[in-house]
Amino acid sequence: MLGIVAFALETQGFEAVCVHNAEQAGARLRAEHFDLLVLDVTLPGASGVQFCERVRATSDVPIIMLTARTTEQDRIAGLLAGADDYVTKPFSPRELALRAQAIVRRTRDRAPSGEQVLVNGPLYIDPTRREVRVGQRRVQLSEVELRLLVALTRRAGQVVTWADLLNEVWATGEQRGGRDMIKTTIYRLRQHLGAEREWITAVRGTGYLMTRLDEQRRLDQR
Secondary structure (H helix, E strand, O other): OHHHHHHHHHOOOOOOOOOOOHHHHHHHHHHOOOOOEEEEOOOOOOOHHHHHHHHHHHOOOOEEEEEEOOOHHHHHHHHHOOOOEEEEEOOOHHHHHHHHHHHHHHHHOOOOOOOOOEEEOOEEEEOOOOEEEEOOEEOOOOHHHHHHHHHHHHOOOOEEEHHHHHHHHHOOOOOOOHHHHHHHHHHHHHHHHHHHHHHEEEEOOOEEEEOOHHHHHHHHHO
């Protein structure tokens, strides 16, 4: 499996560094900078999900999880732990390479010069500096969480569909399991927002809505 992953990435121009267990992976991540981490949910020496959580606690490096096709629980657990995307086994090496290319491209393009600062009530987002604040409280988000928050905030007061979120945040369009990715990332985002989690609401069968907070504040004052 490790050789297949390395070959798939190297054929698309990546330089792959392979390790065999969580201890080796942690040591390399502490010593070097990487553009992407491809992590098996059954990583030897530790749960891949637990290792993902450890990485996400200190790093926003993009993470793709490799999970079993028949185990929805593994896919959801990986996303909840902070993975940005997942590929189910058995997988197409080309699909993995294309997903890796897409996620690295998004990361490199994430801070275009002059990208607009977003303000929605007490919510402040500077995508260029990757800074998010709720009032005076700083909120630390992963790359995919930030992209999702930006997509919703840009259209505060409007419903953003499942398909639009998949296109804007993951650049994949509708796909099997795509809604699970959105739901679990929304869950993580709400956890980060804390008491303000109710700003993001689900619209059944359609997508999600970010409350236009200035309007909500005026309504509350009536």
